[in-house]
Amino acid sequence: MKHIDIEKFSNGELTHQINRELEAVARNIADPNTEAKATRKITVTITMKPNEQRDFITTSITTKSALAPTLGAVTALSVGKNLKTHEIEMAEIGNQIPGQMSMEDLPQAPADTGTVEVDGKTVDAETGEITGKVVDLRKKA
Secondary structure, eight states, rough: OOOOTTGGGGGHHHHHHHHHHHHHHHHHOOOTOOTOOOOOOEEEEEEEEEEEESSOOOEEEEEEEEEBBBOOOOOOOEEEEEETEEEEEEEEESSSOOTTGGGSSSOOOHHHHHEEEEEEEEEEETTTOOSSSOTTSSSOO
């Protein structure tokens, strides 16, 4: 039997389909939402159906890939009853205990200018230096 060049088989369709599935596998491996160590698989099926005279074969090529499924998301929900309305309420629990206040719940203080008033003088709160009129001690009187 004469050697069949796989690169030219079916006008290059076989290698085209394999390369398409290889790209799908590569994207799946690079996706951080899939299991890194899961096995991926590419299946190539070449189906051959001869005619009654057995001198002509209809050939079909199919490829498919088995990819790693995306990872599921996990969260926690708190369920309770509103004592005023008597309705059931459900809320997603973040990084805090249900009912506990977070810093975002507190009213925001005005922006700190970095100065305070001490004995009628403006003082830098961080360094303790008196601001305002600066005396240059290097100048000779």
